[in-house]
Amino acid sequence: MLGYIVRRLLWIIPVLFVVSLITFGMMHAAPGGPFSKEKPLTKHAVELLNKRYHLDDPIPIQYLKWAGAMVTGDLGPSYRYPERSVNDIVGDGIGTTFHLGIMAFLLSVIVGVPLGVIAALRHNGIPDYVATFISVIGIATPSFVASILLLVFFSVGLRWLPTHGWDGWAKPTAMIMPTVALALFPIANIARFTRASMLEVTRKDYIRTAQSKGLKERTIVTVHMIRNALIPVVTILGPILAFLITGSFIIETIFSVPGIGRFYVQSIGQRDYGVIMAMTMLYAAAIAVLNLVVDVLYAYIDPRIRYS
Numbered sequence: 001m002l003g004y005i006v007r008r009l010l011w012i013i014p015v016l017f018v019v020s021l022i023t024f025g026m027m028h029a030a031p032g033g034p035f036s037k038e039k040p041l042t043k044h045a046v047e048l049l050n051k052r053y054h055l056d057d058p059i060p061i062q063y064l065k066w067a068g069a070m071v072t073g074d075l076g077p078s079y080r081y082p083e084r085s086v087n088d089i090v091g092d093g094i095g096t097t098f099h100l101g102i103m104a105f106l107l108s109v110i111v112g113v114p115l116g117v118i119a120a121l122r123h124n125g126i127p128d129y130v131a132t133f134i135s136v137i138g139i140a141t142p143s144f145v146a147s148i149l150l151l152v153f154f155s156v157g158l159r160w161l162p163t164h165g166w167d168g169w170a171k172p173t174a175m176i177m178p179t180v181a182l183a184l185f186p187i188a189n190i191a192r193f194t195r196a197s198m199l200e201v202t203r204k205d206y207i208r209t210a211q212s213k214g215l216k217e218r219t220i221v222t223v224h225m226i227r228n229a230l231i232p233v234v235t236i237l238g239p240i241l242a243f244l245i246t247g248s249f250i251i252e253t254i255f256s257v258p259g260i261g262r263f264y265v266q267s268i269g270q271r272d273y274g275v276i277m278a279m280t281m282l283y284a285a286a287i288a289v290l291n292l293v294v295d296v297l298y299a300y301i302d303p304r305i306r307y308s
Helices: 002-029 043-052 059-071 086-121 126-140 143-157 173-202 205-212 217-246 249-254 260-270 273-301
Strands: none
Touching (some): 086 126, 086 217, 086 249, 086 273, 143 173, 173 217, 217 273
C-alpha cells in the first residue's frame, strides 16, 4: 500500500507539470493582457509595467521563472492588485472556500445517501418517484440557476435569508443558500448512485439468504445492504468533494462569498496571470490528491481490493 501511495504521489508531479504548461500557454495565446483596460495606458507605461513584472521576457523564460518561484512556495504577484501578492489573496480566501465546500459535501452525503436508500427500498413506489424527481431536478438545474431561484424565493420574496455576505458562524443564515445551491447537484448524483447500488445489492444471493434465515429487516438493510451498497458510492465522493471545494467560484460570485473562487473569476476577465496560474494549480492538486485519498479508502472499505 505504501509503495502504491508513493507512486501515485510521484505521478501527480507530471500531471501538474502538464496542467501548468497548458494553462500558461492558453493565457499567453489569448488576446489582451493584464494591463489592458477600458482606458488604455500609454505605450511607455505598458513597457515599464511589462519590464517590472518580467513580461517582456520570452515566454519560456517567463515560465521557468514562474515555475521556479512556485516550487519554493512563491505564487507570484497579482497584476491587478499590486499591493497584494497571490499568496495573500489565497491565504485570505482559501479558508472560506474550504469551509463552504465541506459544508456542501456534508449536506450532500446527509441528504443524498438516505434519499437513494429510501428510493431503492420503496422501488416503484411514491418515495421512489419523489426521490427520482428530486434527482432529475438537481441534475438538470445549473448551480447559478438554483442560486438565482433561491435568492428570488427566500430573499426577495420571503425575506428570510440575506442576499449576500459570509461571516462564518457569526451569521449562520448567510451560509444557508450558498451551501444549498452548491450541494444541489451532488445530492442528486449521490442519490442516483446510491439507489442504483442498493437495487443491485437487493438481488444478491446473500440478501435472500439473510431473509430466509428470518433476520429482521432493519438488520438486513443496515448491516448487509447499505454497507455493501456504499462501496461503489465511495468512489464518487472524492471527485464530488474536489468539485465542491474547487468548483464554488460561481456560487461565491453570486453570493459575494469572500473565497478564492471569486478572485479566480475576476482574474480570468482581468488577465491576472499570477492569480489564474496559482488557482489552477491549487485546484488541479486538490483534485489529484482527493482522488488518491478515495482510492486508498476504497481498498480499506472493500477487502477484495489490494494495491501492491
